[in-house]
Amino acid sequence: MTRVIVAGKHHRLASPPGRRLSEVLRDELDLKSVKVGCDAGDCGACTVLVDGQQVCACLIPIAQVDGATIETLDADDDAVKQKLQDAFLDHGAAQCGICTPGMMMAAVELLRTNAVPSRGEVETALAGVLCRCTGYAKIVDAVMGLSPRAEQAGDHAVGVSLRRVDGQAKVDGTEQFGADVGPADALLVRAVRAPYFHAAFTLGDIDAWASAQSGIEAVLTARDIPGQNRFGVIPPLADQPALAERVARYLGEPVALVVGTKDAVEAIDLSEFPVEWNPLAHTTTEAEARDGALLHTDRPENELICGRVVRGAPEEALKQATFVAEGEFQTAYVEHAYIEPEAGLAWMDQDTLVIHVCTQAPVMDRDDTALVLGLAPDKVRIVPTAAGGGFGAKLDLSVQPLIGLAAIVTGKPCRMVFSRNESMRASTKRHPGTMRAAIGADADGHVVAMRFDGDFNTGAYASWGPTVATRVPVHATGPYRTPNYHAEAHALHTNGPTSGAFRGFGVPQAAIMQETLYDDLAQLCGIDRLAFRRQNAFRDGDVTATGQTLTSVGMIECLDALRPHWADALQRADQHDAPHTRRGVGIASCWYGCGNTSLANPSTIRIGITPDGRLVLHQGATDIGQGANTVIAQIAADALGLPVDRFQLIGPDTHLTPDCGKTSASRQTFITGRAAEAAGAALRDTILRQTNFSDAAELRLDGGTLSVRDGSKVQKIDLGAPNKFGYALMAEETYDPPTSTLDENGQGTPYALYGYGAQIAEVEVDLTLGTTRVLRMVAAHDVGRAINPLLAEGQIEGGIAQGLGLALMEEFLPGRTENLHDYLIPTVGDMPQITSILIEKPDPNGPMGARGLGEHVLIPTAPAILNGIRHATGARLTKAPALPHRVLAAIQAAKETAP
Amino acid sequence: MGLQNGYFRPTSVDEALDHLAANDLTIAAGCTDLFPATEQKTLGGPVLDISGITALRGFRKNETGITIGATTTWSDLIAAPLPSAFGGLKLAAREVGARQIQNRGTLAGNLCNASPAADGVPPLLTLDAQVVLASKAGRRVMPLADFLIGPRQTARRADELLEGVHIPASALMGDGQFLKLGARKYLVISIAMVAARLVIADGVVAEAALAIGACGPVAARLPKAEAALVGQPMDPGLINASHLQGYLAPIDDMRADAAYRTTVATELVQRILGRFAESRSA
Numbered sequence A: 001m002t003r004v005i006v007a008g009k010h011h012r013l014a015s016p017p018g019r020r021l022s023e024v025l026r027d028e029l030d031l032k033s034v035k036v037g038c039d040a041g042d043c044g045a046c047t048v049l050v051d052g053q054q055v056c057a058c059l060i061p062i063a064q065v066d067g068a069t070i071e072t073l074d075a076d077d078d079a080v081k082q083k084l085q086d087a088f089l090d091h092g093a094a095q096c097g098i099c100t101p102g103m104m105m106a107a108v109e110l111l112r113t114n115a116v117p118s119r120g121e122v123e124t125a126l127a128g129v130l131c132r133c134t135g136y137a138k139i140v141d142a143v144m145g146l147s148p149r150a151e152q153a154g155d156h157a158v159g160v161s162l163r164r165v166d167g168q169a170k171v172d173g174t175e176q177f178g179a180d181v182g183p184a185d186a187l188l189v190r191a192v193r194a195p196y197f198h199a200a201f202t203l204g205d206i207d208a209w210a211s212a213q214s215g216i217e218a219v220l221t222a223r224d225i226p227g228q229n230r231f232g233v234i235p236p237l238a239d240q241p242a243l244a245e246r247v248a249r250y251l252g253e254p255v256a257l258v259v260g261t262k263d264a265v266e267a268i269d270l271s272e273f274p275v276e277w278n279p280l281a282h283t284t285t286e287a288e289a290r291d292g293a294l295l296h297t298d299r300p301e302n303e304l305i306c307g308r309v310v311r312g313a314p315e316e317a318l319k320q321a322t323f324v325a326e327g328e329f330q331t332a333y334v335e336h337a338y339i340e341p342e343a344g345l346a347w348m349d350q351d352t353l354v355i356h357v358c359t360q361a362p363v364m365d366r367d368d369t370a371l372v373l374g375l376a377p378d379k380v381r382i383v384p385t386a387a388g389g390g391f392g393a394k395l396d397l398s399v400q401p402l403i404g405l406a407a408i409v410t411g412k413p414c415r416m417v418f419s420r421n422e423s424m425r426a427s428t429k430r431h432p433g434t435m436r437a438a439i440g441a442d443a444d445g446h447v448v449a450m451r452f453d454g455d456f457n458t459g460a461y462a463s464w465g466p467t468v469a470t471r472v473p474v475h476a477t478g479p480y481r482t483p484n485y486h487a488e489a490h491a492l493h494t495n496g497p498t499s500g501a502f503r504g505f506g507v508p509q510a511a512i513m514q515e516t517l518y519d520d521l522a523q524l525c526g527i528d529r530l531a532f533r534r535q536n537a538f539r540d541g542d543v544t545a546t547g548q549t550l551t552s553v554g555m556i557e558c559l560d561a562l563r564p565h566w567a568d569a570l571q572r573a574d575q576h577d578a579p580h581t582r583r584g585v586g587i588a589s590c591w592y593g594c595g596n597t598s599l600a601n602p603s604t605i606r607i608g609i610t611p612d613g614r615l616v617l618h619q620g621a622t623d624i625g626q627g628a629n630t631v632i633a634q635i636a637a638d639a640l641g642l643p644v645d646r647f648q649l650i651g652p653d654t655h656l657t658p659d660c661g662k663t664s665a666s667r668q669t670f671i672t673g674r675a676a677e678a679a680g681a682a683l684r685d686t687i688l689r690q691t692n693f694s695d696a697a698e699l700r701l702d703g704g705t706l707s708v709r710d711g712s713k714v715q716k717i718d719l720g721a722p723n724k725f726g727y728a729l730m731a732e733e734t735y736d737p738p739t740s741t742l743d744e745n746g747q748g749t750p751y752a753l754y755g756y757g758a759q760i761a762e763v764e765v766d767l768t769l770g771t772t773r774v775l776r777m778v779a780a781h782d783v784g785r786a787i788n789p790l791l792a793e794g795q796i797e798g799g800i801a802q803g804l805g806l807a808l809m810e811e812f813l814p815g816r817t818e819n820l821h822d823y824l825i826p827t828v829g830d831m832p833q834i835t836s837i838l839i840e841k842p843d844p845n846g847p848m849g850a851r852g853l854g855e856h857v858l859i860p861t862a863p864a865i866l867n868g869i870r871h872a873t874g875a876r877l878t879k880a881p882a883l884p885h886r887v888l889a890a891i892q893a894a895k896e897t898a899p
Numbered sequence B: 001m002g003l004q005n006g007y008f009r010p011t012s013v014d015e016a017l018d019h020l021a022a023n024d025l026t027i028a029a030g031c032t033d034l035f036p037a038t039e040q041k042t043l044g045g046p047v048l049d050i051s052g053i054t055a056l057r058g059f060r061k062n063e064t065g066i067t068i069g070a071t072t073t074w075s076d077l078i079a080a081p082l083p084s085a086f087g088g089l090k091l092a093a094r095e096v097g098a099r100q101i102q103n104r105g106t107l108a109g110n111l112c113n114a115s116p117a118a119d120g121v122p123p124l125l126t127l128d129a130q131v132v133l134a135s136k137a138g139r140r141v142m143p144l145a146d147f148l149i150g151p152r153q154t155a156r157r158a159d160e161l162l163e164g165v166h167i168p169a170s171a172l173m174g175d176g177q178f179l180k181l182g183a184r185k186y187l188v189i190s191i192a193m194v195a196a197r198l199v200i201a202d203g204v205v206a207e208a209a210l211a212i213g214a215c216g217p218v219a220a221r222l223p224k225a226e227a228a229l230v231g232q233p234m235d236p237g238l239i240n241a242s243h244l245q246g247y248l249a250p251i252d253d254m255r256a257d258a259a260y261r262t263t264v265a266t267e268l269v270q271r272i273l274g275r276f277a278e279s280r281s282a
């Protein structure tokens, strides 16, 4: 029997000697701060200290720690840990928080022997822990013990860099993610998945197989699904079965579920499940899609949808343009690579199915799960757990209908936790795109026309393909005046993984195409690249390609803020003199409409005060790390006129909280923020109406007593009896942004407001190895109003990290890279120094002027880096990511074509 | 610890060899290759866990050279005071994964796993490393180059334990270097890597050992390039692509294509030699 010492206590472990330490710590010792992101040593989420040394608990059979002392984040028995927790909160170093325990334990190892480490020492110590949210800068700052960034609220909360209101649990290891909830003896659900990209299948004698195993409670297939075995985020296009029927359309599609006791189901070799596969021809690229066998018979040429925006006379204008730049660009499948694989727990609460799950869209989850399981929506209750990252892929159903079905059939709590491989096979991806475009400018360098045509590989099922196809043509001009325009984006089915939503819905891909051509044009026109962008940038009163007149556009302000940095960077690049490397500088911009494209997407916020004086905010915007819990509370606080710390938050539990829609499309700060502003103001009105005080009156909530003060007059508010929600006073307000549908030429008002930004990348390229290092990035983003500047900065740094990955290393190859060592995301050592500049040009539609930011931040990064590579070397890339061998080939090609 | 659920964790080599003679066992050391290869939560057995054999950890020096025990970790290597001929191996150790991996992963595991991209191999080749294979039947010593047969293939018999890696005294001279090329800074499998050990006397290369990895099924020494250096003043320009010809057999994979590997191989060799030129002039 293995013995270990944890937090000073001796334990004898009953688990088998070869079991992963991570499992034993989590299950047998209930130390849930130990996270499992990969079971392969790649993510470091399971980092603990064994006899003071940091190790991956997932790689250690417990026999090897016999007699050892093990430290996790769970016990706050240590001054170093305590200090780190404060530092993480003060720097905004935890976003979703899933990587935080591992980061902290790695940092503890370092800080015990080196109390004042250098940046380099911190990076080496933390190198084994991946973070997908923060871009690492704030984590490194926190570990170095730099002076705190968070501020205290003064008279107002908005505009103040408050600590996250939900931060404590993230830094002390108590936050509960999808795999952390529910009873230890919940049944385990595992999926049998297709081993082919495309295959017909016949199920064998399942009953015989099941009865030969022990501990199995149910084996479920499509036959067992009581409702409509077909779901999708866009209901008219719903096409995805929860469990495949007769044919599997992508590698890893689930065809059956095995449900039983944890030990039994875990031990089963699913490759022996009785199913006969008949592999069929398949496609995985957009180039093959149109000629492939139809994935869905009602979609000719495998085209799911084509989005289109046309304005003016583009062909004519291109012909007359003095300069025309043309090109093609190809991008890869990109994996979200959140550190938390999909996980959840379902159980029956009498006749209601309760599902705890990490999600970005609880109400959509509820409705789709109800549909699949044949339940009324109010008989399904989604209780979101903390989400360890989402970035778009946790908008789609994953475990929800599967564990729901298992819970209904068995009547017992059922858990499912995707393995990393399973997560990477089953989850959606960023659409690969093959894009062709031409942009023309007149003799003075004013853009006169653009043609854009993109094929996007939408994979096996619709998911968010239609959103990509509509967003791309709307945005492909970039934030630049383009009077004549023709753009089409085709979402094409293949047997590749389903492409869905990923931070930017196709716009980051289109921006690479457009910004590459802008560098061509600037060169052709002989104009500085920043100046070229500035003279074409949208200004107030400009009309977009969809015919929308823009107001409060911060583009010029962003570009002007970058100017001094641009000049410095160009000079540094010029002066760089080293044997193998050249430096270059690139620039790119972004704009992005906040909210759903031309569709209603309301948010409702409820704020109540209970008879005993508790102030409660029903905050339905799922916080996946981006900070909605904090930002929405800040807005509500100022609108109501009470301090943020008086609010008690109730999250997006579908039985308790009104719908705030999904966390996507950079909509929560804007739309839920507007609802919060309205609800705060309405509650304030209700309160003030009980007085005859002016609107300038001050509210106070102390020890359960609500009072209003106006000058020297003070009045106590009688809270009275509760309403059906339990509140003596309550306000509930809804906001839905004003948009209009797009006509057949894509003309209309797709979004009520846009956010803008621009970034500069300074890169160093190795001319003979083709490797690229990004040294510095400067990012200027017009956020309208920075509700919480520290959180906004965190979004920028995290977005840049993902944009850097997109530019330089991330390429998901279906069937080959379903792990985090072949699929590479940036580590702490790959990040540049980042300077964030927040521009605040208020938008009249935004709450207190604020705009969304979450997706904008990654759009300019990749094109800025690629343009930097080109500036450094002359290499004009046509394919991302810019892996060393591609860069080297492009450098050689540039040499050959150089005059 | 004896047998429990098909899991052996002996404390002596003899005990381990007895188990190996009697059973078909998976040898487990740092498990940093074994666990990632499975999704199971428990190591598939039966397992012979050698991490409890204290005699196998660390360095032994005698007149024949230095022997590195099988369970010596990368972190042990980084921390150990070793002759500067080990410079390349130490640099490689610092670049294996990250600290978590270095703290558990062993040099012997790296060799037995026999990945073409194993970072430990090129520096060990430049150290003329020999592996010591022990079994009930006795011990045999063979050059590392013979031990590694192909991707994931070694000359180890199922009843043998790789007991240690021996560096002969003749290879303890000079300075070692290592250069790794990957698509990101940390936690990365090499696209290609090179190692060098040179003995330079009075500005002239007296002895040269060069090796390259991830450019063929197994890492290889580069004898033509070595010969071109010996007897000459240190100058990276002495090496060109022709010296590597015949020693590279790269493949296309997701990290890079074969053509790229062939191109950068020469460059990497020149660069690592450049480091010697630099350190001499410094």
Ligand SMILES: Cc1cc2nc3c(=O)[nH]c(=O)nc-3n(C[C@H](O)[C@H](O)[C@H](O)COP(=O)(O)OP(=O)(O)OC[C@H]3O[C@@H](n4cnc5c(N)ncnc54)[C@H](O)[C@@H]3O)c2cc1C
Pocket: A040, A041, A042, A821, B026, B027, B028, B029, B030, B031, B032, B033, B034, B035, B036, B050, B070, B095, B096, B097, B098, B101, B104, B105, B106, B107, B108, B109, B110, B111, B112, B113, B117, B118, B119, B120, B156, B160, B161, B162, B163, B187, B188, B189, B190
């Ligand atoms: C995140 C991560 C990053 C990594 N990065 C790198 C890297 O940068 N470079 C690199 O080269 N490797 C890397 N690796 C691979 C791995 O860490 C190394 O190969 C390590 O040295 C393996 O040692 P181990 O003790 O963990 O081996 P184990 O996993 O315990 O064993 C590996 C193999 O060797 C056999 N074996 C082990 N010891 C013996 C013995 N004494 N006798 C006979 N057979 C034995 C085992 O049966 C098994 O087949 C990485 C791994 C991970 C998880």
Ligand code: FES
Pocket: A022, A035, A036, A037, A038, A039, A040, A041, A042, A043, A044, A045, A046, A047, A056, A057, A058, A059
């Ligand atoms: S879970 Fe252990 S490293 Fe990812």
Ligand code: FES
Pocket: A093, A094, A095, A096, A097, A098, A099, A100, A130, A131, A132, A133, A134, A339, A388, A389, A625
């Ligand atoms: S905060 Fe690091 S992964 Fe989310």
